[in-house]
Amino acid sequence: MSIALQLARYLSVRRSLGxxxxxxxxxxxxxTRFAEQEGxxxxxxxxxxxxxxxxxPAGTATRSARLGKVRLFAQWLNGIDPAHEVxxxxxxxxxSRRSHPHIYSESDITAIIATAKTLSSVYGLRGLxxxxxxxxxxxTGLRISEALALDxxxxxxxxxxxxxxxxxxxxxxxxLLDPTVMAQLVAYAAERDRLLGRAAPAFxxxxxxxxxxxxxxxYNFAHVCQRIGxxxxxxxxxxxxGPRIHDLRHTFAVRTMINWxxxxxDPAREMIRLTTYLGHAxxxxxxxxxxxxxxxxxxxxxxxxxxxxxxxx
Numbered sequence: 066m067s068i069a070l071q072l073a074r075y076l077s078v079r080r081s082l083g084x085x086x087x088x089x090x091x092x093x094x095x096x097t098r099f100a101e102q103e104g105x106x107x108x109x110x111x112x113x114x115x116x117x118x119x120x121x122p123a124g125t126a127t128r129s130a131r132l133g134k135v136r137l138f139a140q141w142l143n144g145i146d147p148a149h150e151v152x153x154x155x156x157x158x159x160x161s162r163r164s165h166p167h168i169y170s171e172s173d174i175t176a177i178i179a180t181a182k183t184l185s186s187v188y189g190l191r192g193l194x195x196x197x198x199x200x201x202x203x204x205t206g207l208r209i210s211e212a213l214a215l216d217x218x219x220x221x222x223x224x225x226x227x228x229x230x231x232x233x234x235x236x237x238x239x240x241l242l243d244p245t246v247m248a249q250l251v252a253y254a255a256e257r258d259r260l261l262g263r264a265a266p267a268f269x270x271x272x273x274x275x276x277x278x279x280x281x282x283x284y285n286f287a288h289v290c291q292r293i294g295x296x297x298x299x300x301x302x303x304x305x306x307g308p309r310i311h312d313l314r315h316t317f318a319v320r321t322m323i324n325w326x327x328x329x330x331d332p333a334r335e336m337i338r339l340t341t342y343l344g345h346a347x348x349x350x351x352x353x354x355x356x357x358x359x360x361x362x363x364x365x366x367x368x369x370x371x372x373x374x375x376x377x378x
Contacts (some may be wrong), residue, residue, distance in 0.1 A: 068108065068142075069097045075141050082332050109138045109150035115155075129157045157367050166315035167308035173295070174203050174313070180289045188260045190272040195285045197253040198269050199313065204246055206317035206343050209310055213277055215268040222251050229344065238344050286310040318343060319323070 070255060072093055076086055099116045101109070113135055132152060142149040146365075169177075181196035202212055207229070214231040221228070225247050227240045242250075257270060267276035287304035290296040296307035321339060325332050 068105065069094075071142055072097050072138065072144075075138055078141075082336070090136050091346045092131055096131075096135055096138075107146070107148045107150070108135070108142060108152075113152045113156070115207045125157065132157050165176065168319050169203075169308065169313040169316045170313065173308075174316070176293045177201070177286075177289055180293050181285070184285060184289070186272045187375055188272050190257065190260055190270070191285070193253060193256060193276060194269050194271065195282070195289070196234050198282060199248065199286065199289075199310070202247070202310065203317065205240055205242070206314045206321075207240075208314060208344070209279060209282055211344070213269055213279060213282060216266040217254065217268055218249075218266065219251055220254070221267065222247055236344060271313060281345075283310055314343075 076090055076093075079089075096113075096116055100112060103112065103115065105112050113132065117131065122155045136152055136154065139149055143151055161224040178196050178200045181199050182192045184195055186190040186192065198212055200369050201207060202209065205227070210239055211229050212302040213233060215229075217229070219228040219230060225242050225244060227242055227250075229238050229240060231237075254268070261270070261272075269277045271281065284304065284307075286297060286344065287307075290307055291298050291305065296305045318339065322332060322335075325335050
């Protein structure tokens with residue numbers, strides 16, 4: 066099957082995820098027309114570079130955006146036919162490009178929380194606070210700033226609702242928590258108060274009773290990752306490079322959508338709920354998380370072609 070015909074299937078699959086893809090389609094159709102003119106049966110890095118060189122001069126952000134669209138298409142094709150080569154991510158430099166998220170496995174998250182519990186402090190509150198904080202972000206997808214801004218009054222144990230009052234751009238939202246998550250938060254608050262007394266109003270606090278800061282949370286997360294081998298050891302308390310605390314949010318979004326496919330839910334309909342749950346103003350912001358997991362495209366392909374006969378067209 067030609068690259069152009071594969072593109073039609075690819076766009077159909079991604080649109081089943083809820084993507085509009087007007088820009089993607091325009092860019093990729095130009096690319097596939099060039100590939101046909103070149104007589105190319107497969108995508109490779111050299112083909113992309115020749116196409117890029119044939120276009121009118123553009124800024125690095127535009128060129129990098131084109132690369133990203135071709136790379137995602139090539140990843141999908143490579144899953145069908147390994148003869149297709151995926152151009153490397155750093156082929157064109159774009160300083161404005163978002164960091165590529167790390168998607169944690171369940172065992173990664175378990176290790177992070179378990180190791181965080183062992184962080185030492187005078188009252189033992191450092192390990193208690195960090196493990197609960199990291200666990201909450203992992204199971205709700207909260208931004209680190211939103212979690213750290215929580216106050217005791219934001220937790221309604223009776224209704225099982227968490228109020229996020231300080232979301233991005235000042236937006237508020239309510240999150241319904243699983244009873245097991247609520248139980249963990251209630252237990253944390255009780256132990257925190259036993260150790261320090263009433264620690265109002267902040268929910269997540271240090272052993273001094275003050276609200277945990279963003280800097281402290283990120284340092285402790287980096288330290289935990291170093292201890293379990295997810296970051297290289299550093300001297301002088303440096304964080305080093307590696308998976309970030311914010312990647313717990315990315316992981317939550319990706320795992321949620323994968324679960325939709327596995328349980329037979331309609332991703333296009335559920336996407337609006339996830340966008341609201343995560344506190345995004347634009348569904349495109351949610352879609353970006355999901356591009357981090359090629360597994361989603363495989364699941365979408367299976368859903369789109371099963372019983373439809375599309376795969377044979």
